[in-house]
Amino acid sequence: MSDVPYGVRHAALATALAAVLAVTGCAPEPEAEPPPPSTGTSPPNTLAKVDVGDALTVTATVDQVVDERALVVRDVDLADRSLLVLTRRPVEATPPQLLSAEGTVVRFSYRRLAARHHLTDPAAYRTFEGQKALVASQVTVWR
Template identity: 55%
Template sequence: MDGRRGRVRPALAALPAVLLLVTGCTSPPAAPQPSPEPVPTTRPGTVARAEVGDRLTVTATVDRVISDTAFVVRDVDLTDGILLVLTTGPSAPAPPQLVTVRGTVIRFSHRDLDDRYRLGSPGPYRVFEGGRALVAYELTVRE
């Protein structure tokens, strides 16, 4: 009887370690972590902080079309909520289309840019004069 008791005691002592190993290997996998929140293309004030000549990508809604080569986009993430976009493409998208514009930041001057972009009357551009605008080199209309 003592012989059997001598074999059982070490086995009982090892039992907690065996249980720990078994339960550790069979526990359910950790729940998948949610993906991080999508980050807007631009953060508030990005256009204002951008230097003239910087490349910038903006996704926003077309607010209004001023001419075939100039339109205004609106988004809460933009400085003042709006941004003038100039393009040499065939025509501007129509409101309220969602667009992604990749372009270069410029300082807007109607007098300096009128000939190149066929801007027309300076009236609609007064609010943008001296501010930042985006010259598009790629324009994608989202459907």
């Protein structure tokens, strides 16, 4: 290499060094892929992890229609596997349809919520008294 001009030798060495660095992993790292979008499903033990006043979104199957604005949904991720959902408008859903409900967690009190949600027979709600329930601002029934 003694008869190769100094500038050419220097350029060749720089090119070779750049190639070695690229091959050995010294090149800039590619950008990480963003995480997959949320599916909107509830993590395990969802109801146990939320407090009264918290926002909650659940996707579950309709287990029972109590009134036109009250129904019980069932899912393994819910405490006792079920949740009373109160709606602002009548919801046309029948077991075992799937629905998504978005709203606020409340402590159920028939006396406090009956008039607002047009609840009828107090006996039908006795098992929910004092339990967490969801007052839904939005309900989507998947047909």
